[in-house]
Amino acid sequence: MKRKLIIFDIDGTLLYSNKIDSQCFADTYEKVYKKPFPTIDWTKYPHVTDDTIFKTVIQEQFGRVASFEEMDAFRNEFVELIKQKRIETPNKFKAIKNSRKIIELLVADDSYKVGIATGGWRKPAMVKLNHIGILTKQLHMSFADGNPTREDIINGVFQQTNALDLEFEKVVYVGDAVWDVTTTRNMNLPFIGVRREGDFEVLRKIGAETIISDYSDIDIFKRAIEEARVPQTMMT
DSSP, X not given: OOEEEEEEOSBTTTEEOHHHHHHHHHHHHHHHHSSOOOOSOGGGSSSSSHHHHHHHHHHHXXXXXXXXXXXXXXXXXXXXXXXXXXXXXXXGSEEOTTHHHHHHHHHHSTTEEEEEEOSSOHHHHHHHHHHTTOOOTTOEEEOSTTOOSHHHHXXXXXXXXXXXXXXXXXXXXXXXXXXXXXXXXXXXXXXXXXXXXXXXHHHHTTTOOEEESOSSOHHHHHHHHHHOBOOOOOOO
């Protein structure tokens, strides 16, 4: 049986807490290393993944390669701060409307398989998914741990589905950011953009065609899956 594989990003796609979580990353760095974090404008880094961002800053500020042990220690501090912020201000960490429901509906439908491919590390990503009640047991998930690029992360989902001999008539990636558009274009993957504030032009101007604000209308989302195309190459 051929199915469709729908792969979701997390931040800005299933939930919104991007600015606070980004600041937590910077605050954790400054606490651990007693140095200012360069910028939370992720476009300034070679790849928008936690692995690459962390390693890049360590290389730039200390002139050396980050060790696995220090990355793991940093990651644990980062997770604790994320948990703390969710307790202190739970209203600032919300699901995109119907995101949990759409995951549940797709998982329950034999026509689909569902993946998660996020530029974040596994531990903080799981805190976020658990916070909004998304069950992950039946999801094919890939994270930044050991994956320097977003292409590597999406390929991690494919490795899991290939190991199960699953075939798909269509694969669609759902994301919210400019780097999601770039990644899906690079990988020749159809893309659905999510912009909860309705600022669709952010993604349209770089080639995305199918964009939604949330998952409130299930039929609209399923139609978006059918209509999703690989982002266009924009002429300069």
